[in-house]
């Protein structure tokens with residue numbers, strides 16, 4: 002039997018640094034848990050642009066389609082800010098999402114006990130927080146046509162199109178209900194059905210899919226109220242499902258509630274492949290952080306937790322995922338801290354690589 | 365000389381209750397400060413639907429076009445949830461915004477000293493918070509065509525269109541720069557220029573308008589990061605300008621930072637009329653709160669502060685606006701509290717009308 006395959010795309014900024022720590026963890030699983038992976042590596046984002054003139058080469062796209070899971074670091078940086086829209090680093094990421102058809106983006110917002118003080122929110126509001134946002138990732142205003150900047154009379158007009166078919170909504174909703182079934186059986190769907198027809202269809206389809214999950218308590222909320230409620234009392238939520246654009250904003254809002262962006266992973270899942278595994282890409286929620294890149298300051302935990310999600314969702318190794326998550330909790334409980342996690346109560350300051358080493362030790 | 369005219373549209377839920385307290389304040393200004401207004405009243409939202417079968421009658425729309433300022437309470441309620449999209453209470457509000465061409469929606473998010481403990485955020489993160497969000501209110505995905513739910517093959521598709529012309533962006537930007545000039549000369553514009561062409565045009569036009577305001581420090585932020593930064597460190601902002609949909613979500617997020625939704629007013633301003641006053645509508649940020657309607661529990665302060673904004677922006681009575689705001693601060697400092705403001709540290713519980721009376725006393 003061949004080993005499961007992983008394509009690593011470290012990308013830009015701190016991407017390569019944090020990904021180096023993930024490789025250590027992958028190697029550990031091969032050596033110590035008899036879980037070997039075939040790992041290859043390639044370029045995405047600005048790094049790909051520098052070499053190929055495009056943020057994702059066709060060969061890389063083809064490889065991504067073939068592997069069992071893609072691990073992505075981060076893309077973008079000030080160097081690429083003035084590039085044309087069509088070749089910006091982000092386009093590489095969006096192409097992967099679209100062509101792999103990764104429609105369900107899972108973004109846990111979890112507050113780690115050892116870090117509850119980091120939140121700008123009061124401790125009792127966020128301690129123990131554990132919500133999962135399911136964001137539709139392949140449609141909506143991100144990809145809808147027509148789009149562009151057009152002449153109209155004597156001025157220009159910028160146009161984007163929000164567009165959702167029933168089947169697009171349905172598969173995202175189904176992914177969210179499935180997750181809710183494995184969690185606390187509570188799902189909240191967010192849109193602006195009071196203003197947008199696409200939101201009306203969204204609500205209708207989610208409600209219909211809900212009939213297949215009678216055990217799940219389904220609620221609906223306008224996205225603006227959703228943002229409020231996330232800030233006011235986030236623990237009222239278990240699973241949230243929403244569209245691509247609302248998901249972008251609301252998941253970032255939720256992420257920030259935890260206070261430690263360097264801790265948050267994500268999984269983007271598509272349809273099952275021939276081998277039964279879903280098309281999948283895993284990436285930290287944080288960006289490329291060009292300001293601290295190359296200084297050994299980056300926190301690799303979000304990226305390592307993204308690999309834990311890969312163990313769980315791509316490789317059916319839930320126990321090993323939990324092992325990795327527990328190792329990280331232990332390291333944090335021991336007071337080991339990268340710069341971003343260093344609070345007034347102190348701790349042992351470590352570099353990116355030292356954090357990786359500590360996690361390996363704890364494993 | 366005739367008195368300036370005000371059209372009051374109390375709307376649904378707690379709208380009529382809180383508006384009754386505003387009337388007391390208006391009467392006080394007429395009696396005590398020689399500032400008499402011609403006040404008329406009409407229906408909007410569900411209340412209008414009940415009487416006319418539409419959420420805003422044409423005659424009401426015509427009146428709104430003629431007065432110097434509209435004061436609106438709130439619209440909506442569960443009773444109207446099953447109505448067709450075209451006659452939902454919200455459509456009355458949206459019609460007013462669109463036909464009066466109220467392109468600049470000013471939403472202050474201000475943390476009141478006496479209430480800093482109410483926020484779910486840590487006190488030092490929000491104490492003294494005072495930001496102003498300028499939301500474009502007459503365009504974007506709220507009004508763009510095509511829109512609707514259409515058949516496509518054997519399924520339906522929900523479509524909305526995000527659409528901004530240069531001149532629409534420009535006038536909103538100009539309003540924001542003007543406000544920034546009167547405040548701390550710092551403006552942050554938010555969009556998703558990394559994903560949406562309408563965001564690229566937005567950023568370009570805001571930058572161009574900024575050349576007319578060299579004193580204002582202009583920055584740009586992606587809206588998802590904006591949501592994060594509002595939660596992480598809101599005091600980094602002074603004025604924020606953004607589009608209709610992002611503004612809806614981000615201003616609600618910002619509002620909730622203050623912890624007291626019952627305190628937040630808004631102003632929606634359009635072009636100057638023949639008499640030099642801008643077309644204007646003022647409304648509290650909170651909704652119709654059907655769950656507490658008719659029980660004397662509602663907090664009238666947001667609605668009264670909306671009238672203070674009317675004094676400032678429509679009637680050039682900045683000093684009188686400040687007088688009213690100070691009276692409210694005093695009442696709060698004295699520990700007078702409607703139910704929503706009642707915290708662990710106690711206070712004097714009052715009803716909606718008692719709160720109105722206390723504010724009149726303090727005036």
Ligand SMILES: CC(C)[C@H](C(=O)O)[C@@H](O)C(=O)O
Pocket residue numbers: 091094095249558559588
């Ligand atoms: C980088 C950007 C294109 C992306 C998005 O908008 O989806 C990011 O914000 C995210 O949430 O993954």
Ligand SMILES: CC(C)[C@H](C(=O)O)[C@@H](O)C(=O)O
Pocket residue numbers: 195196225454457458612
């Ligand atoms: C009631 C609704 C139509 C409205 C909006 O979406 O603009 C409200 O949320 C607001 O922010 O004023």
